[in-house]
Amino acid sequence: MDLSALISGIKLGDRLALAKAITLIESSKQKDRMAAMQLITELYDHRKNAIRLGITGIPGVGKSTFIEKLGKHITSLGLRVAVLAVDPSSSRSSGSILGDKTRMEELSRDPHAFIRPSPSGGTLGGIAARTRETMLLCEAAGFDVIIIETVGVGQSETEIINITDCFLMLAMPGTGDELQGIKRGIMESADVIVINKADGDLLDQARKAKKQIEMALHLFPSAESGWQPKVLLASALHNEGISECWKAVNARQKTIEESGWLQSLRKQQQERAFQKMAERSIYEYVFRNLNSQNVVDKLEEGLKQGWLNEFEATLQLLREIN
Amino acid sequence: MDLSALISGIKLGDRLALAKAITLIESSKQKDRMAAMQLITELYDHRKNAIRLGITGIPGVGKSTFIEKLGKHITSLGLRVAVLAVDPSSSRSSGSILGDKTRMEELSRDPHAFIRPSPSGGTLGGIAARTRETMLLCEAAGFDVIIIETVGVGQSETEIINITDCFLMLAMPGTGDELQGIKRGIMESADVIVINKADGDLLDQARKAKKQIEMALHLFPSAESGWQPKVLLASALHNEGISECWKAVNARQKTIEESGWLQSLRKQQQERAFQKMAERSIYEYVFRNLNSQNVVDKLEEGLKQGWLNEFEATLQLLREIN
Numbered sequence: 215m216d217l218s219a220l221i222s223g224i225k226l227g228d229r230l231a232l233a234k235a236i237t238l239i240e241s242s243k244q245k246d247r248m249a250a251m252q253l254i255t256e257l258y259d260h261r262k263n264a265i266r267l268g269i270t271g272i273p274g275v276g277k278s279t280f281i282e283k284l285g286k287h288i289t290s291l292g293l294r295v296a297v298l299a300v301d302p303s304s305s306r307s308s309g310s311i312l313g314d315k316t317r318m319e320e321l322s323r324d325p326h327a328f329i330r331p332s333p334s335g336g337t338l339g340g341i342a343a344r345t346r347e348t349m350l351l352c353e354a355a356g357f358d359v360i361i362i363e364t365v366g367v368g369q370s371e372t373e374i375i376n377i378t379d380c381f382l383m384l385a386m387p388g389t390g391d392e393l394q395g396i397k398r399g400i401m402e403s404a405d406v407i408v409i410n411k412a413d414g415d416l417l418d419q420a421r422k423a424k425k426q427i428e429m430a431l432h433l434f435p436s437a438e439s440g441w442q443p444k445v446l447l448a449s450a451l452h453n454e455g456i457s458e459c460w461k462a463v464n465a466r467q468k469t470i471e472e473s474g475w476l477q478s479l480r481k482q483q484q485e486r487a488f489q490k491m492a493e494r495s496i497y498e499y500v501f502r503n504l505n506s507q508n509v510v511d512k513l514e515e516g517l518k519q520g521w522l523n524e525f526e527a528t529l530q531l532l533r534e535i536n
Numbered sequence: 537m538d539l540s541a542l543i544s545g546i547k548l549g550d551r552l553a554l555a556k557a558i559t560l561i562e563s564s565k566q567k568d569r570m571a572a573m574q575l576i577t578e579l580y581d582h583r584k585n586a587i588r589l590g591i592t593g594i595p596g597v598g599k600s601t602f603i604e605k606l607g608k609h610i611t612s613l614g615l616r617v618a619v620l621a622v623d624p625s626s627s628r629s630s631g632s633i634l635g636d637k638t639r640m641e642e643l644s645r646d647p648h649a650f651i652r653p654s655p656s657g658g659t660l661g662g663i664a665a666r667t668r669e670t671m672l673l674c675e676a677a678g679f680d681v682i683i684i685e686t687v688g689v690g691q692s693e694t695e696i697i698n699i700t701d702c703f704l705m706l707a708m709p710g711t712g713d714e715l716q717g718i719k720r721g722i723m724e725s726a727d728v729i730v731i732n733k734a735d736g737d738l739l740d741q742a743r744k745a746k747k748q749i750e751m752a753l754h755l756f757p758s759a760e761s762g763w764q765p766k767v768l769l770a771s772a773l774h775n776e777g778i779s780e781c782w783k784a785v786n787a788r789q790k791t792i793e794e795s796g797w798l799q800s801l802r803k804q805q806q807e808r809a810f811q812k813m814a815e816r817s818i819y820e821y822v823f824r825n826l827n828s829q830n831v832v833d834k835l836e837e838g839l840k841q842g843w844l845n846e847f848e849a850t851l852q853l854l855r856e857i858n
Contacts, residue, residue: 248851248854251847251850251851252851254847255845255847255848255851258845258847258848401724402723402724429751429752430751430752481840484839484845484846485836485839485840485846487846488835488836488839488846488849488850491846491847491850492819492832492835492849492850492853493815493816493819494815495850495853495854496818496819496822496853496857497814497815497818497819499822499854499857500818500821500822510814513810513814514807514810517806517807517810518803518807523577523580523806524806524807524809524810524813525573525574525576525577525580525813526577526580527810527814528573528810528813528814528817529570529573529574529577531814531817531818532570532817532821535818535821
């Protein structure tokens with residue numbers, strides 16, 4: 215692959231070059247990995263200072279519709295938006311949550327929008343690392359807003375918080391029981407909570423849910439970032455409340471830029487990314503050289519079945535590489 | 537050091553042998569590390585099936601008094617208890633939170649109790665790993681209950697959750713503002729919440745706080761473990777509510793044992809511990825062999841100062857080991 219062609223293509227905002235580069239990032243071949251790191255390094259200082267927005271919510275909350283409407287609102291303001299999806303279940307199911315291109319039909323036809331599903335397979339930490347790299351490429355391609363979408367059913371929210379500036383949670387109208395499926399603790403990490411489907415018969419319930427969530431949030435201290443979480447009502451279906459959501463995201467960004475939180479947050483995220491990459495790279499390097507990946511598989515099997523404990527497994531591993 | 541003497545000493549519940557073995561675990565010398573892993577491996581199948589209880593709370597909440605009274609209650613039931621402290625700030629301050637032996641004077645004199653401060657220095661993840669190993673040794677020495685204490689001011693609660701069965705959070709009477717200092721999201725991870733200092737003038741406030749927390753918790757779905765978090769009142773100073781707290785911990789343990797959650801939780805924790813140890817060991821092995829630890833220091837300095845990005849740093853590291 216011609217790296218310099220890809221680099222100049224991305225700098226010009228060429229979508230085909232961007233798509234090709236992302237495929238390179240998603241490859242687990244060692245040669246591709248080195249090329250991908252080279253590519254990102256070359257583009258690193260050409261990145262736009264984008265807003266990195268994480269969005270989560272349980273299935274059925276109306277995530278696709280909300281992101282489509284929010285995306286259209288963003289492009290209507292003359293900004294370019296990229297939507298990346300982290301789907302921990304994609305390796306199991308037939309396709310990732312954004313695999314079905316028709317899901318955000320209108321937005322996917324918008325020349326100022328770019329939609330890309332997450333790489334399938336791999337561990338969640340690995341997927342998040344690749345998503346972060348894809349995000350950096352999108353910034354180099356001139357996108358102003360990067361939306362990282364995930365299904366709110368597991369650990370993926372934590373991963374999203376580690377790579378974004380702002381965490382928006384979509385909820386549904388209703389009280390306690392209807393909020394089921396939201397992992398405990400996740401709501402407490404949200405910077406903006408949007409109660410979607412706040413229309414028609416559900417409007418009253420949505421208002422009540424808003425108050426309840428605000429009360430629950432009030433029990434917790436304000437974050438170090440200087441930002442107090444906002445709870446908003448919206449109806450993505452009727453395109454209502456979308457601009458208010460976007461305003462809240464912008465207000466948060468302004469607050470954390472001015473407080474210096476954004477800069478230190480991104481520095482932390484960068485250092486974390488390096489440490490993970492360094493450990494992972496060295497780990498992989500050792501195993502490639504020893505051609506002993508099956509050793510680890512065997513040890514993990516031993517742990518699962520219980521004929522090895524974690525210390526025996528580590529000692530055996532060290533004996534292997536010594 | 538004579539490993540076999542340590543091993544037989546620990547099996548007999550000898551406190552001096554246990555203390556020596558913990559010192560071995562805390563050493564960062566490669567020779568000691570190998571010996572420590574050997575030691576734990578030898579003792580692994582001699583462990584008691586203890587209750588692993590994590591306790592956190594902000595400074596001033598009355599943690600020492602509560603743990604002393606809970607510990608005394610546990611020993612009064614004929615059980616043996618070990619208290620280990622994870623203190624992320626211990627490397628900065630002059631001593632760890634349990635360094636001052638007089639802090640739990642009565643419990644520290646109890647022949648059925650064992651109190652040990654966390655190793656100072658090292659990263660939090662490393663401290664947690666050593667604490668987990670110390671916990672396994674305490675189980676081998678026949679302790680029935682292991683209490684892991686941490687100050688509720690940072691990331692240490694997450695680390696504690698990764699090595700314990702049950703997470704007990706101490707709170708203070710009062711509404712919203714008084715709960716300040718509790719990291720957002722932590723309360724949502726608690727299995728048992730105890731409002732301490734529920735006596736005298738504060739009793740009314742404590743009752744109100746209990747209701748508020750119960751309401752806030754109600755917004756979140758019950759955990760996968762099958763356990764619904766409990767909120768309790770206590771006054772450690774007046775030794776009130778302590779046995780109820782212990783009953784709640786036992787009830788939780790029974791619930792998750794019967795639901796099978798405990799077994800799968802511990803399996804997950806074991807696999808996580810192996811992966812961390814394997815990555816860490818290989819990382820350290822490579823650096824020892826290359827004698828190039830200063831390379832990483834330099835790269836991290838470059839990141840901090842901004843003349844390197846995380847990808848350049850990783851590429852340079854790989855060039856170094858190739």
